[in-house]
Each structure stands twice: as C-alpha cells, then as structure tokens.
Amino acid sequence: MPFFSSPLSRNFPGRSSVRFARTLASLALVSIACTAFDAEAISRRDQAAVDALVERMTAAEEKYLDAIVKLGNADPAGTEQANEALEDMEDVVQACSEQRGCSMPSMMVTFKRLLKQSADAEAGDLVVVEAYEPGHGNLLHDVPEAARAAALLASDDRHQFDRMVRYNPAVQEGIRRWLTDMRDDLMTSHENYQYMRHLMWPHYERAGLPEALLFGIMAKESNGRVHSTSRAGAAGPMQFMYATGKRFGLGEDSTGFDTRYDPYAASGASVAYLNERLRELNNDIEMALAAYNGGEGRARRIHRENPGQSFWNEGLYHQFPPETRDYVPMVIAAAWLFLHPDEYGLSLPRVDVKPTALRLEQPASIYQLTICLGNRGVRDGYMRALRNLNPRYQADDVIPAGTILSATTRIAGLYRRHCLDGRRAELARTLVASDPTAAIVRAGAASPAGSAAGTAAAVAPPRQTGSYKVQRGETITSIARKFGCNARELAAANGIRAPRFTIRPGQTIELSGCRL
Structure with a gap:
C-alpha cells in the first residue's frame, strides 16, 4: 500500500487530475492578469460569443462528470473522456481570455463545483482545497497536485511543510541560497527536470509521493544531470551508490549499461528506497531524507536511540554529519520553491518538452546534433536534453543511422531542418570530425604553405600497433580520436559491437591500425 493516497487522486483519473490542476491554474492566472471588465454594454456579437463559451463550459462539465461515473464503474473509456472534457475546458479558458465581455470569475464556478463534488464524495477524508481568489493566498497551494504534496508533508501535524519553511531558519537559509548563489543551479535543475518529467514523475505519482519531493532531491543531488557522478561513486540523477542501487534493481544490464544513469529506473528505485525508509522511520520525511544522504544504518540507529x-x-x-544537516533543509527548500515560486518572485524556466521519437537518418553523435540543432528556444542548447533522454550514449559516440533516439517535437523539427543537409549540417560534421593532431607540423616536413594536402601528408605518421588501457569516462570514439584511429575499425578489431560500443575502465584495447 502506498505511503500516502489522496482522495483527489482516487476521484480524479490519473493524468486528468494533473490536467485539472493545470487548467485551474491557468484560469486563475488569466483572471489575475485581466483587468476588471469595463461596465459599458458590449455588442450583440460579443454577447453571443460569451453565451456560446458558457454553454461550452457547461457541456464540458457534464462530460467530465459523466466520465467520473464511468471510471467508478471501471469503464476504461472514462479516462479518455475525462481528458477530452478537460481539454475542452482549457480551450474555453483560452477563448475567454481573448473574448471581450467574458468574465473569468464566472468560469471559476465550474471548477469550484468540481472541487466541491470531490470534497463531498470523501467528506472527512479530504484535504480541503479552496478555489483561488485574487489577493488571497498562493495559487499553486490551492490546486489538487499541491494539496496532495502538502498533505504528505503535513499529515497528522507531523510534517507541517508550510510552517517549517516559514519558521525554520535552516530551511529559510536554504531558500535564500537557492534564490541567490544557487539560483542558476535551481533554474538548470528545473529545465532539466521538465525534459525528464514524463519518465520520473509517474513513479512518485503512483506511490502517492509529491512531485515537489522528487524535484527537491534531484535538484540537490545532480541538478538534473543524468550522467552526474560523485567522487564517492554515487551516480545518476538520484545519485545512488552502487551497492544501494543494486538492492533496488539498478546496475549493469545485459549491454553493460549502468541503469543508475537511467532517469526512469532511478526514479523508480528512489521511490522504493524512500518508502522503505519511511516505514522504518515512522513516516518522518526529514529522517528519510537524512537516511538518503547520510546512510540508512546511521538513520535507523539515531531514530532507535x-x-x-x-x-x-x-x-x-x-549526530548526523554536516553534509546531511545541510542536505535535508536544502531539499525541502527546493521542494518549497517548486510549489511556491510566485511568493519569491521566482520565474521558473518553461521549455517545449513534448516527447517524441527521433530516427537518425545519418550517423551522428550527440555533439554533432547539439551543434546543428542550435539553441533556438533554449539558452544552453539541446545537448543536456539529448544526453538526459538518451543516457546510454556518451556525447561523442557515433550513433548509427536508423537508431531511434528519445527527443522532443522541437528537437525533431530542428533536426529535419538543420541536421541532414545544408551549411549548418556540414559545419557540424566538420567540427566533430576535426583532428587536433593535424595542426602539428613535424620538424623537417616539407609542404607548400597553406596546402591542406601538404600538411596532412606532413603530419600523418605510419600506422602502428599497440595496446591501451581504458580510463574512466572514455569511449571508443574518444580513444580513436586520441590515437588517430577510425572508431568503427577500432571497435571491429576489438570485437566491440555496435550500436552501443560499450567499453569499461581497465579494459585493454588493441590499437591496431592507429597512428601512435
């Protein structure tokens, strides 16, 4: 049984609860942004348009309520119908914001009814969620997702998240740090998380754990960098040590890939780990976080004593080390800012992250794709997104044509536009294929000044053989570049199979045909 299960999560079907929260949020935000409507009479055409929107909203509400009945009767069609109804409501909200004479407060009535229906159905067991009114409270605290998150941390008065942030100086200091010296880390974490959200959040949602907790842990552990590795050996977005990860299903798979770096697998393992700690530590979130960072054995002993x-x-x-005493409030502070950005004037970055599959039409590395994609729409380009979504590949691995990569619709569109042919595509290929050793002119070499052919002849030593021990972080591509080899020929000579070209630290590579 999950640690926490909200009545809202039972009444609102899966993704529909998330969409409901977003629709309510967007409606309230637009109502804030809109000034009071001028009392002058509107035209008949405008009034007719407003009446039509009201009818559409009413129809969407009826459709949604009918879907809830179907879900109660275990009819799978209910989920799709509920999502369609909420999409209809979103469309009405958007149209209302653009329609002269349309009153946003009147549109709120529908959402208030839906929230009240949920409350009535679970009277006495529901965390009360009130509809937003401008100037009264924070919007994100009032939507179902935020209510579920706050309930986990504040249930039975054991973890009053709001009070802890407002009155606990350690957490307040954490908020200050995230908003000042570590603001860039927070922004990077949020941007990275958006790309991986569809892979990580479902595990937490199914377990009844709040999304804010997932974000807080990930932000503090890795800033959302999937390939992050600590000096102590913790790895991946959730920074599992090898032995701990193995207990929860992480480690090398049949291809040799360490699944600690997989955001989907790592998120699932972190849920299992947290639930195990919560059972042992009396559902104490702070102690569970302390165990996550400072060791479960230590946390169990301290809790027992x-x-x-x-x-x-x-x-x-x-009794906890300084690192853990810092870790716990920093995770909570990041989680709080995730839920309440507006209170702190925090504008978290939003990017287009609609997932899609990208089939490579030509061999390419993530480095090459990063160059040809450019950075339209995002400040730092798409290398981190591609690496996070495709953790099995190193950035300089040559990925064969026909490979299916995880990407977003924006990335896929830019790929078709800029990465197949044209000046930018050619430039990207040239840059990633450049060999820095070709810039070195050997003593006594005679070549015409400025002659590329002459320079190449002057610096190309005879092919030799030898061996090399793989160092940590190296790939077959980086080794080939280091020794002037063809990566595919080097892989074939050593029996390293495509498309992963997996090698491990300490492995001996025969440098057959390389220019040593």
Whole structure:
C-alpha cells in the first residue's frame, strides 16, 4: 500500500487530475492578469460569443462528470473522456481570455463545483482545497497536485511543510541560497527536470509521493544531470551508490549499461528506497531524507536511540554529519520553491518538452546534433536534453543511422531542418570530425604553405600497433580520436559491437591500425 493516497487522486483519473490542476491554474492566472471588465454594454456579437463559451463550459462539465461515473464503474473509456472534457475546458479558458465581455470569475464556478463534488464524495477524508481568489493566498497551494504534496508533508501535524519553511531558519537559509548563489543551479535543475518529467514523475505519482519531493532531491543531488557522478561513486540523477542501487534493481544490464544513469529506473528505485525508509522511520520525511544522504544504518540507529524525536531535535540533529544537516533543509527548500515560486518572485524556466521519437537518418553523435540543432528556444542548447533522454550514449559516440533516439517535437523539427543537409549540417560534421593532431607540423616536413594536402601528408605518421588501457569516462570514439584511429575499425578489431560500443575502465584495447 502506498505511503500516502489522496482522495483527489482516487476521484480524479490519473493524468486528468494533473490536467485539472493545470487548467485551474491557468484560469486563475488569466483572471489575475485581466483587468476588471469595463461596465459599458458590449455588442450583440460579443454577447453571443460569451453565451456560446458558457454553454461550452457547461457541456464540458457534464462530460467530465459523466466520465467520473464511468471510471467508478471501471469503464476504461472514462479516462479518455475525462481528458477530452478537460481539454475542452482549457480551450474555453483560452477563448475567454481573448473574448471581450467574458468574465473569468464566472468560469471559476465550474471548477469550484468540481472541487466541491470531490470534497463531498470523501467528506472527512479530504484535504480541503479552496478555489483561488485574487489577493488571497498562493495559487499553486490551492490546486489538487499541491494539496496532495502538502498533505504528505503535513499529515497528522507531523510534517507541517508550510510552517517549517516559514519558521525554520535552516530551511529559510536554504531558500535564500537557492534564490541567490544557487539560483542558476535551481533554474538548470528545473529545465532539466521538465525534459525528464514524463519518465520520473509517474513513479512518485503512483506511490502517492509529491512531485515537489522528487524535484527537491534531484535538484540537490545532480541538478538534473543524468550522467552526474560523485567522487564517492554515487551516480545518476538520484545519485545512488552502487551497492544501494543494486538492492533496488539498478546496475549493469545485459549491454553493460549502468541503469543508475537511467532517469526512469532511478526514479523508480528512489521511490522504493524512500518508502522503505519511511516505514522504518515512522513516516518522518526529514529522517528519510537524512537516511538518503547520510546512510540508512546511521538513520535507523539515531531514530532507535531517540524515539519520538524529530530531525531538528538537538541531540538527534548533531549526530548526523554536516553534509546531511545541510542536505535535508536544502531539499525541502527546493521542494518549497517548486510549489511556491510566485511568493519569491521566482520565474521558473518553461521549455517545449513534448516527447517524441527521433530516427537518425545519418550517423551522428550527440555533439554533432547539439551543434546543428542550435539553441533556438533554449539558452544552453539541446545537448543536456539529448544526453538526459538518451543516457546510454556518451556525447561523442557515433550513433548509427536508423537508431531511434528519445527527443522532443522541437528537437525533431530542428533536426529535419538543420541536421541532414545544408551549411549548418556540414559545419557540424566538420567540427566533430576535426583532428587536433593535424595542426602539428613535424620538424623537417616539407609542404607548400597553406596546402591542406601538404600538411596532412606532413603530419600523418605510419600506422602502428599497440595496446591501451581504458580510463574512466572514455569511449571508443574518444580513444580513436586520441590515437588517430577510425572508431568503427577500432571497435571491429576489438570485437566491440555496435550500436552501443560499450567499453569499461581497465579494459585493454588493441590499437591496431592507429597512428601512435
């Protein structure tokens, strides 16, 4: 049984609850942005358009309520119908914001009814969620997703998330740090998370764990960089140590890939780990986070020796190392900012992250794709997104044509426009194929000044053989570049199979045909 299950999550079907929250959020935001409507009479045409929008909203509400009935009767068609109804509501919201004479507050009535229906159905068991009114409270605190998150951390008065952030100086300091020196890390974490959200969030949602907690852990552990590795050996977006990861299903698969770097697998493992810690530590979020960072054995011992004490109790708190005492409030602070950005004037980056499959029509590396894609729409380009979505490939691996990569619709569109042919595509190929050793002119070599052919002849030493021990972080492509080899020929000579070209640190590579 999951640690926490909200009535909202039972009444609102899966993704529909998320869409409902977003629709309510967008409606409230637009109502804030819109000024009070001028009392002058509107034209008949405008009034007719407003009446039509009201009818559409009413029809969408009826459609949604009918879908809830179907879901209650285990009819799978209910989910699709609910999503369609909410999409209809989103369309009405957008049209209302653009239509003269359309009153946003009147549109709120539908959402208030839906929220009240959920409350009535689960009377006494529901975290009360009130509709947003301009100037009264924070919007993100009022939507179902945020209510579920707050309920986990504040259930039975054991974890009052709001109070802890507002009155706990350690968490307040964490918020200050995220908003000042670490603001760029927070922004990077949020941008990276959006690309991976569809891979990571479902595990937490199914377990009833809040999305904000997932974001907070990921932001503090890796900033959302899938290939992050610590000096201690923790790896991946959730920074699992090897032995701990193995206990929860992570490690090398049949191809040799370490699934700690896979955001989907790592998220699932982190849910299993957190739920195990919560069962052991009396559902104490702070202690579970302390175990995540400082070791579960230590956390169990401290918890056993200090029954009923919170993480913030002096005798308990100082038994954790300084790193853990810093880690816990920093995770909570990031989670709070994820839920309440507006309170702090924080504008979190939004990017187009609609997932899609991208089939490579030509061999290419992620480096090459990064260059030809450019950075339209995002400040830092798409290398991190491609690496996070395709963790099995190193950035300089030559990925064969026909390979299906995980991408977004924007990336796929830019790929077709700029990466197949044309000046930018050719430039990208030239840059990634450049060999820095070709810039070195050997003593006594005679070549015409400025002659590329002469320079190439002057610096091309005879092919030799030898061996090389693979170092940490190296790939077959980087080794080939280092020794002047053809990567595919080098892989074939050593029995390294495409498309992964997997090698491991300490492995001996025969440098047959390389220019040493």
